[in-house]
Amino acid sequence: MRSMSGAERRARLGVRHRLSPQTRTDDVVDIARSMVVLHATDPATVFLSVAARSVDAVPQAVERALYDDRTLLRMLAMRRTMFVAPVELLPVLQSSTADALAAKQRATYGRTIERGSDIADAAALFAEAEKATHAALLARGEATGAQLSADVPLLRTQVDPAPGKSYSRPTNITTWVLVTLGCEGLIVRGRPNGSWTSSQYRWSPVEAWLPGGIERMPPAEARADLVRRWLRAFGPAPVSDLKWWTGWNAGDVSKALALLDVTEVDLDGATGVALSDDLDPVPAPEPWAALLPALDPTPMGWRDRGWFLGEHGPLLFDRNGNIGPSVWWDGRVVGGWAQRADGEIAVRVLEDVGADAEAAIEREAARMAAWYGDVRAIPRFRTPLERELTS
Known part of the structure; x- marks a missing residue:
């Protein structure tokens, strides 16, 4: 079995995630492709993730790709998380x-409506609201x-989302309908x-953005395509990491892997998988520094992060597993950072990295x-260290 050390995985990370200076680019779409998708739950993450991987790109370059060229698009996908994806990947994300x-x-919203209102047939009301909203948006063009x-x-239908709870407040179903239409690929x-x-x-x-809409493809084929892209960017890795990242059940993950040519590898005593044509060593880049934003796709790409995170997790993650702004040196997390109210970027390095590393940071x-x-x-x-740096 091919063995791959943590150091080799960190070399791959630096090169394939475009974090070493030699691999950075100002092609915003190519940066997104390198990561499969960019995390977009926090809108700023998209821009700051590009900043970390570019040379001279500016925020307007990201806006141009998103809103003018329309080569990138936001959508909910894996783990019900918001991502920005290259448009050619949309059929894969939609079908998988x-x-x-x-x-x-x-189904979830339907149950909530029936529980929190006097509406007997929530499914019918929701379907009617979706149809009317889509028609209204087609008429307006943008809204x-x-x-x-x-x-x-119908969008103003009031629902009590948590009946009997003191914190519950009546809400209308506008956001629920729009989110569902977005998941269906009907609106963007x-x-x-x-x-x-x-x-x-x-x-x-x-x-209005994609003439003909989002192409559909067989779900099994789409899942295999997405796994192939993830392994190229994040592999080798344990199957448990892949299952976590996709949010799929074990059966769907296994079926997707069965459609690909993959090889088991030893990851410092754990078993991982890699694409069979991707077993050659990746030459280590020159030591590099990076300031990655909260929810950046690199640290959020794996569930098992010990090989690059070390003991710094409690300071850099919140209780729900979301990473805050992190400082990297040569493939490892070595600290955190934050933007203060006056614009200063405050950095705290949590271990001795040497003078060269501190200057690069x-x-x-x-x-x-x-x-x-x-x-x-x-x-x-908000994470503990980010809060502390901005207090």
Whole structure:
């Protein structure tokens, strides 16, 4: 069995995730392809993940790819998480994950409506609301949720999401319907109101962005394609990491792997899998520094993170497993960082990395401060070290 040490995996990480200076690029779409998808639960993450992997790119380059060239698109996919994906990957994400997610969302919202209102046939009401909302959006071409709610009375249906609980507050079903239509691939999130840190998106029918809509493909074929891309970017890795990242059940993961030519490898005593044509060593890049944002796709790419995280998890992750801003040196997490109210990038290195590493980290901090400019962004999920650095 081929053995692959943590050091070899870290070399692959630096090269394939475009974090070493020699592999960085200003091609925003190519950066997204390198990571399969970019995490987008926090809108700022998309921009800051590109910043860490680029040379001279600016926020406007990301906005151009998202809203003008439309070569990237936001969608809910794996683990019901928001991602930004290259448009050519949309059929894979739609058929492997989003279609099933749409059905699950519709069932969940239906149960919530029946439990929290006097509506007997929630499924019929929800379907009617979806149809009317889609029609209204086609007529408008682009709209906010508030505008669509004004157009479609059904969206203003009130529901008590947690009957009997003191914290529950009546809510309308606008967001639920829009999220479900988005999962179905019928509507897309467009340019937000506000800066690149905003998540108040305007919605458009998918036809306005992708003539013909999102192509469908056989789900099994789509799952195998997604696994192949993940292994190329994140492999080798234990199957448990792949199962966690996709959010699929064990059967779907096993069936996807069965359609690919994969080889088991030894990962410092654990068993992982790699694409069979991807077993040659990757030459280690020169030592590199990076400041990765909260929820960056690199640290969020695996469930088992010990080989690059060490003992720093409690300071850098919140209780739900979301990573905050992290400082990297040569493939390992060595500290954390935060943007303060005055724009300063505050860094704390948690171990002795040497003078060369500290100088490289300082250069990355200055580069990140320039990317922010006048924009201030607080991560959606606060972590202990990020809070401490900004207190």
